[in-house]
Amino acid sequence: MSMSLVCVKDYEREAHRQLPLNALNYYKSGALGEVTVHENKAAMNRWYIRPRFLRDMSKRSLATTVLGHPVSLPFGVAPTAMQRMACPDGECANARAAAKNGTVFTLSTISTSSIEEIATHAPSSLRFFQLYIYKDRDVTARLVKRAEAAGFSALVLTVDAAFFGIRREDMRNKFILPPHLRMENFQDNDKKSTLVNSSAGGSGLKEYVTALFDTSVTWKDIAWLKRITKLPIILKGILTAEDALLGLEAGAAAIWVSNHGGRQVDGVPPSIEALPEVVKAVNGQCEVYVDGGFSEGSDIFKALALGAQMVFLGRPLLWGLTCGGEEGAHNILQILYRELDTIMALSGCATVKDITREMVIRKEYYSKL
Numbered sequence: 001m002s003m004s005l006v007c008v009k010d011y012e013r014e015a016h017r018q019l020p021l022n023a024l025n026y027y028k029s030g031a032l033g034e035v036t037v038h039e040n041k042a043a044m045n046r047w048y049i050r051p052r053f054l055r056d057m058s059k060r061s062l063a064t065t066v067l068g069h070p071v072s073l074p075f076g077v078a079p080t081a082m083q084r085m086a087c088p089d090g091e092c093a094n095a096r097a098a099a100k101n102g103t104v105f106t107l108s109t110i111s112t113s114s115i116e117e118i119a120t121h122a123p124s125s126l127r128f129f130q131l132y133i134y135k136d137r138d139v140t141a142r143l144v145k146r147a148e149a150a151g152f153s154a155l156v157l158t159v160d161a162a163f164f165g166i167r168r169e170d171m172r173n174k175f176i177l178p179p180h181l182r183m184e185n186f187q188d189n190d191k192k193s194t195l196v197n198s199s200a201g202g203s204g205l206k207e208y209v210t211a212l213f214d215t216s217v218t219w220k221d222i223a224w225l226k227r228i229t230k231l232p233i234i235l236k237g238i239l240t241a242e243d244a245l246l247g248l249e250a251g252a253a254a255i256w257v258s259n260h261g262g263r264q265v266d267g268v269p270p271s272i273e274a275l276p277e278v279v280k281a282v283n284g285q286c287e288v289y290v291d292g293g294f295s296e297g298s299d300i301f302k303a304l305a306l307g308a309q310m311v312f313l314g315r316p317l318l319w320g321l322t323c324g325g326e327e328g329a330h331n332i333l334q335i336l337y338r339e340l341d342t343i344m345a346l347s348g349c350a351t352v353k354d355i356t357r358e359m360v361i362r363k364e365y366y367s368k369l
């Protein structure tokens with residue numbers, strides 16, 4: 001791996017060079033005109049950091065907790081589907097890198113490594129399992145039982161994806177998995193384990209979601225999920241105070257602010273802009289996480305200051321896996337660790353708890369002075 005890859009952007013550029021078009025476009029693209037994909041990143045620059053000086057910064061720690069589990073970093077790995085398109089070990093490599101960095105790895109339902117493989121390859125990892133609800137509820141219930149048996153610590157129920165966002169690049173490419181790969185959480189020859197060419201000539205993944213995902217899911221189904229598991233349930237994809245409160249009422253252990261990396265509804269707010277509204281609504285009653293567009297230590301700092309307990313990263317790890325498998329994913333986490341540690345040190349924050357709300361401010365404040 002080239003030593004000239006020093007930031008997430010470098011890895012992104014290199015991954016774009018290396019990945020076959022089918023996989024690259026699936027990983028990078030968003031819905032419709034990709035305004036939200038762009039805004040997720042652009043919005044980071046609408047918040048400025050207010051550093052404080054002459055504080056003792058000689059001992060520092062980035063450690064925190066997530067649902068009571070100690071972690072070494074206030075950021076972790078978001079679920080992204082089909083990681084073996086990036087490197088041969090896919091999700092297993094990503095989970096090992098997360099474990100090595102003392103942070104949490106989230107496995108997608110639609111993964112190219114199975115629940116049990118993750119437990120075997122990263123036995124010491126803190127791992128969450130991301131859940132899609134299938135029309136056949138027994139399919140989902142079986143996944144839940146397997147995640148419990150394999151030592152996963154929480155379920156991440158994705159609420160923004162019962163339908164498939166309109167992703168033009170995938171339609172153009174007629175996206176399907178390369179033939180040597182399958183969704184490993186399902187049996188051989190099971191229609192849930194493969195993507196087939198769409199009869200409508202578009203994305204094979206859209207066809208999969210349309211055929212198999214339950215579009216009738218409502219808040220009431222969280223009660224169903226709670227009946228079949230003792231694991232804490234995190235709701236991923238919340239963008240409003242209203243839904244955060246409904247989630248709390250339904251018994252969610254945490255709210256994960258996300259717009260699915262801009263892949264579902266184009267035109268929804270960037271995650272960092274939606275975060276304060278959700279933090280305010282939840283008012284400390286549960287943890288709040290966020291993902292979407294985080295690629296610099298300074299981005300993570302801003303989200304922590306705005307009240308996120310944990311920041312999650314999707315695409316940056318895919319770029320790391322593409323460029324160097326487990327080592328590449330490890331490097332991404334290390335780069336962000338060093339960037340965040342340096343920003344904390346230079347801003348007067350020796351621990352994550354020191355990153356308080358007044359340490360960030362809207363850009364507009366300075367033009368009004």
Ligand SMILES: Cc1cc2nc3c(=O)[nH]c(=O)nc-3n(C[C@H](O)[C@H](O)[C@H](O)COP(=O)(O)O)c2cc1C
Pocket residue numbers: 026027028040078079080081108109110130158236258259260261262263291292293294312313314315316
């Ligand atoms: C290629 C790809 C696949 C994804 N697959 C899933 C998935 O299976 N389940 C899920 O809840 N979210 C999925 N997401 C959304 C991510 O969990 C996360 O919300 C998003 O990637 C965060 O934005 P970022 O990529 O800018 O970090 C996926 C995102 C990408 C880019």
Ligand SMILES: CCCCCCC(=O)C(=O)O
Pocket residue numbers: 081110161162163164165205209260263
């Ligand atoms: C949006 C419906 C599920 C697709 C499965 C993978 C995924 O979440 C993605 O963004 O792609």
